[in-house]
Amino acid sequence: MSNLLEVRNLSKQFSAPGGPFRKARSMHAVNGVSFDLPKGRVIGVVGESGCGKSTLARLILRLVEPSGGAVTFAGEDLLAKSASQMRALRAEMQMVFQDPYSSIDPRYTVARAVIEPFEVQGRKPDGSAKAEVEKLLEMVGLDAGLASSFPHQISGGQKQRVGIARALALRPSLLVLDEPTASLDVSVQAQIIGLLEQLRDDLGLTYLFISHDLSLVKYFCDEILVMYLGRVVEALPETNAPARHPYTKTLMDSTFEPDPKLRRLIAPLEGEVPSPFDLPPGCAFAERCEYATDICRVETPALNETGGHPVACHNPL
Amino acid sequence: MSMLSVRDLGVAFGSIHPLSGVSFSVDRGQTIGIVGESGSGKSLTAMSVMGLLPLIGGRITDGNIEFDGQDLTNLPETAYRKLRGGRIGLITQNPMTSLDPLKKIGPQVDAVAILHLEMTPKEARARTEDILETLRIPEPALICDRYPHQMSGGMKQRIVIAMALAADPDVLIADEPTTALDVTVQAQIIRLLDDLVKERDLALVLITHDMSVVAQTCDKVVVMYAGRALEFGTVETIFDAPQHPYTQALIGCIPRGGDGTAKLDGIPGTVPTVMNYPKGCPFHPRCTRAQEICTTTQPEFTSYGDSAAACHFAGVAP
Amino acid sequence: MTATISPLGRFARIKNRSLGALSRTSVGRAFSSWIGKIAGGFIILLVLTAIFAPWIAPFDYAAQDLMNGNQPPGWPHLLGTDEFGRDVLSRVIYGARTSLSVSATAIAISITAGMTLGAAAGYFGGLFERVVMTIVDLTWSFPDILIALIFVAIIGPGLTSTTFAIAIAYLAQFTRLTRAQIVRLKRETFIEATINLGAKPHHILFRHLLPNAIAPVIVVGMLAIGDGIVLEATLGFFGLGAQPPTPSWGAMMSSGTAQLFLSPWVIIFPGVVVAVTVIAVNLFGDELISALDIRERLRGS
Numbered sequence: 047m048s049n050l051l052e053v054r055n056l057s058k059q060f061s062a063p064g065g066p067f068r069k070a071r072s073m074h075a076v077n078g079v080s081f082d083l084p085k086g087r088v089i090g091v092v093g094e095s096g097c098g099k100s101t102l103a104r105l106i107l108r109l110v111e112p113s114g115g116a117v118t119f120a121g122e123d124l125l126a127k128s129a130s131q132m133r134a135l136r137a138e139m140q141m142v143f144q145d146p147y148s149s150i151d152p153r154y155t156v157a158r159a160v161i162e163p164f165e166v167q168g169r170k171p172d173g174s175a176k177a178e179v180e181k182l183l184e185m186v187g188l189d190a191g192l193a194s195s196f197p198h199q200i201s202g203g204q205k206q207r208v209g210i211a212r213a214l215a216l217r218p219s220l221l222v223l224d225e226p227t228a229s230l231d232v233s234v235q236a237q238i239i240g241l242l243e244q245l246r247d248d249l250g251l252t253y254l255f256i257s258h259d260l261s262l263v264k265y266f267c268d269e270i271l272v273m274y275l276g277r278v279v280e281a282l283p284e285t286n287a288p289a290r291h292p293y294t295k296t297l298m299d300s301t302f303e304p305d306p307k308l309r310r311l312i313a314p315l316e317g318e319v320p321s322p323f324d325l326p327p328g329c330a331f332a333e334r335c336e337y338a339t340d341i342c343r344v345e346t347p348a349l350n351e352t353g354g355h356p357v358a359c360h361n362p363l
Numbered sequence: 364m365s366m367l368s369v370r371d372l373g374v375a376f377g378s379i380h381p382l383s384g385v386s387f388s389v390d391r392g393q394t395i396g397i398v399g400e401s402g403s404g405k406s407l408t409a410m411s412v413m414g415l416l417p418l419i420g421g422r423i424t425d426g427n428i429e430f431d432g433q434d435l436t437n438l439p440e441t442a443y444r445k446l447r448g449g450r451i452g453l454i455t456q457n458p459m460t461s462l463d464p465l466k467k468i469g470p471q472v473d474a475v476a477i478l479h480l481e482m483t484p485k486e487a488r489a490r491t492e493d494i495l496e497t498l499r500i501p502e503p504a505l506i507c508d509r510y511p512h513q514m515s516g517g518m519k520q521r522i523v524i525a526m527a528l529a530a531d532p533d534v535l536i537a538d539e540p541t542t543a544l545d546v547t548v549q550a551q552i553i554r555l556l557d558d559l560v561k562e563r564d565l566a567l568v569l570i571t572h573d574m575s576v577v578a579q580t581c582d583k584v585v586v587m588y589a590g591r592a593l594e595f596g597t598v599e600t601i602f603d604a605p606q607h608p609y610t611q612a613l614i615g616c617i618p619r620g621g622d623g624t625a626k627l628d629g630i631p632g633t634v635p636t637v638m639n640y641p642k643g644c645p646f647h648p649r650c651t652r653a654q655e656i657c658t659t660t661q662p663e664f665t666s667y668g669d670s671a672a673a674c675h676f677a678g679v680a681p
Numbered sequence: 682m683t684a685t686i687s688p689l690g691r692f693a694r695i696k697n698r699s700l701g702a703l704s705r706t707s708v709g710r711a712f713s714s715w716i717g718k719i720a721g722g723f724i725i726l727l728v729l730t731a732i733f734a735p736w737i738a739p740f741d742y743a744a745q746d747l748m749n750g751n752q753p754p755g756w757p758h759l760l761g762t763d764e765f766g767r768d769v770l771s772r773v774i775y776g777a778r779t780s781l782s783v784s785a786t787a788i789a790i791s792i793t794a795g796m797t798l799g800a801a802a803g804y805f806g807g808l809f810e811r812v813v814m815t816i817v818d819l820t821w822s823f824p825d826i827l828i829a830l831i832f833v834a835i836i837g838p839g840l841t842s843t844t845f846a847i848a849i850a851y852l853a854q855f856t857r858l859t860r861a862q863i864v865r866l867k868r869e870t871f872i873e874a875t876i877n878l879g880a881k882p883h884h885i886l887f888r889h890l891l892p893n894a895i896a897p898v899i900v901v902g903m904l905a906i907g908d909g910i911v912l913e914a915t916l917g918f919f920g921l922g923a924q925p926p927t928p929s930w931g932a933m934m935s936s937g938t939a940q941l942f943l944s945p946w947v948i949i950f951p952g953v954v955v956a957v958t959v960i961a962v963n964l965f966g967d968e969l970i971s972a973l974d975i976r977e978r979l980r981g982s
Contacts (some may be wrong), residue, residue: 094545109877136879149870151889166880201633212874231400232572233649236616237629258546261575265618265627300550302575304617306598309579312550318515 050220050252051083056105056115073322075101077276088253090267092260098276099256103222137167140213144225146205150197156208157193163215182211203234222254260301275322275330281356290357293331337361366391366566367534373425374411381637382407382590394560394567396577399587400634405570409538413453414443449479452527456539458519462511469507472525479530494525517548538570553580574617578602586610589635589645596670606672609646652676710972717968720961731777740768742775743926751944761946769950775928783840784909787847792902795855803863804886821853825912833921843922847909858901862894897975907962914955930955
């Protein structure tokens, strides 16, 4: 199986310039992330707010310029591409955004929003524009009668379907899904997830799925990357692999099962997520980790495969 | 006798009726979950109990709200003000709407005990520190001297809980208390609320959209949809043998990781807004079992054991 | 402990939230209240009067009739005559032409320049933005009259100076407003989504950013026309604007000051027209802001 996407040591450093009343500071939003995404697979990236998962998605698509590392998409080195080469390549790699409420221009009708990708790429759809709109709307399960509606006239779930139709218009091979259901009701979330599953099967898509919801990621994905403060701390090769990193274990324990018979007492995680601006040396989780030893506070662990799947921990479980 | 009971509550804003026929009751040491999607009327139910409807131009048109034997339905605002934040505590979704950004934490929490328990500032501060300690907040005295913006979201939510507890309430109403928080923090807060109910013998009304949170914490559940209660019962019956098609579908919408056998279907269609509540059973346009009668007649509750569902076909095998 | 829970917001949201441009329906909504009807009706009437002045005015605005100077309002001079016996009504009618055309031209120039500068500053950001905004803010720190005096000193008194003075005086406002809109819109998801489709900068700017930014700018432009009329009248009053015999409301009031007690109608009628016009423009602009639901977007710029 060939890799559609290869990410190597990808990093992004943001810096806040200093001023008369504050020091200049910088933070690693994403720090040395590497993984392979084979064609047709679904990798989930899970983590809590501020862990860098959304930035990672934008670095891969070069919506945010990385400060280091490499991204290879279908054999092409993305970071070596010029702006115009990159624009052409974007047709192949699309994104579905978290907030459907602002992901369509309020002045655009559904039809215009869905056909815009062709206009932007200077392409013509195979049939007429009208036929293409109908085809795309049908593909995402929307009634063709909605084509002339404006965004404020349709529901959040319908907007997200329009967002997906827009992303699919140019027939991409990779879809990056950035929390596509986080702002939807559960009943609608399930619809959208069902649609994405069906599209993957019908169109042979490859997904990178970003989410804070571990049960959703477990349900939807083949492999899972767990992020904490900009780093991948564990790469679960399958969704029911046991946690080896203490943070992953906490995350799993904190995720409730929808079954009152599976109630459990949750051992509360002590402390707070440290500020990404002045990270202590060593493992970022060490402060809150019950298994932490002296080395954890000195040396940052790298992803390591000894004894099981990759985990960045000195004392894996 | 129940600490708080709501019977057949109906609410109107002008000619709009966003809420009707909502009933539930909760005892000391018990947690009831009010669960529903957006627009189901669950937050409005909380506001009705808190007597906040007049503030936003609404009024109670039907039913009654009883708190510890006292009828709250027509309670004047002055009397309500004593109860609210006193014997009935409220925890909101966004802690920033409950905390004053310009005041230090200590005085904000103290104010509750000074107002409702008529304590001196000194007594109130001692009490505040006690409460913060029971909420497992490290170094309470230090925290009292901080401003809200110097804290994380989870810590702010704990302060809001501390404020709700400061007047020693009998009932705590928590409106989506963990929705804005990360899962690990959510787990801490839920654990905390759970412990408080047991230790202080509180009655907790937990309003949430998250069925997993309900399964983890509640004793009883009310499932709401389009301004109506569709099913209520013990948490075991709601999850093991739900009778209402909506409850069944809602449980089917929860992703369960792991084996990958269960398929997510979702519920076709969209959640209705206040302006277009359907006639008859509010769920019928999205219901796979809907018949002619569902489009015209609002179903009555059919009891089964200690639970009940408002469905014409409750108890009938699909 | 106050509770700001969602239901309130949910009801508020039911109200149409049109983010769209100045569509026909939104302007229609501005006419729905009686204030909108009266103010809008007056503005339409004024514009028609200005356009059809030669057919409406009963007399030639420049025709002197020294024998009938300083006639009080009556027949045939409905609003009386000035010291040269010119018909005040006809001069007020022709004055609408001068005032409206000068103010509208000036604001059009100002909007064009302001939107270009503001959009470029907001879109490109960085040093370019800082330089543009500093220069533009500098024009804001000069009083309008001073700017006008500078132009008068360079190209002499007249309507050209007045036009440029008004244009410069309002440049900062439009630049800042456009820039604020663009900066806000740039953060919207649909812009990121469109960039990710492979859109070129001009597509983002001309198909998404500017069309979404234009509505508030047009409304503020309309309000500025009202202020422009006052500024034009002020300059005319000081003799720096329209030169005789061009009829201008400001110049008419200026010439009326000499006979203030002898023939007050010469100064009163142009004054009333200026006041009513400015009030009408502001009231209608207010209705338009409500109809378009853009009050929030006009703040903070």
